[in-house]
Amino acid sequence: MDDCVTFHRVGIGPGGKLELGSAPWQPTDVPLSEGMVPLGRTYYTDRSGKITAGIWACNAGNVEIRDNPVEEICFVTRGTVKVTDARGCSETFGPGECLTLPRGFNGIWSQSDDFAKFFVLVA
Numbered sequence: 001m002d003d004c005v006t007f008h009r010v011g012i013g014p015g016g017k018l019e020l021g022s023a024p025w026q027p028t029d030v031p032l033s034e035g036m037v038p039l040g041r042t043y044y045t046d047r048s049g050k051i052t053a054g055i056w057a058c059n060a061g062n063v064e065i066r067d068n069p070v071e072e073i074c075f076v077t078r079g080t081v082k083v084t085d086a087r088g089c090s091e092t093f094g095p096g097e098c099l100t101l102p103r104g105f106n107g108i109w110s111q112s113d114d115f116a117k118f119f120v121l122v123a
Helices: none
Strands: 029-031 039-045 051-058 061-065 071-078 081-085 090-093 098-101 107-111 115-122
Touching (some): 081 098, 090 098
Antiparallel strands (some): 039 051, 051 115, 061 107, 071 098, 081 107
8 A cells, every 4th residue: 555545445446346255243133033144344444443344235134233332333235224222213224324323222123135234333
């Protein structure tokens, strides 16, 4: 990398191909649907290890999020996701929409088939 560059590309460069590998669940996530296969790729981690960004994709299903360990910003790129908090309040997000899941969040994440998001995690 050129020493004069003070910014970083996050994601695929021009003409690049999206290649995702197996991605683990967050330690506090509990998949509620069988057969969910999460895929992802981390594109950036800052020097402190507190900020991570990448792409995550998965087939349809539901996940219970218990005491979310990070702040997460999600930008939906494909499919839809319905997020329901512990009080029963819910909202659905689709391509081009963004949501945040705060540290400590408890609720249900219900996504459509062929779902994908760009994410930023702050530890």
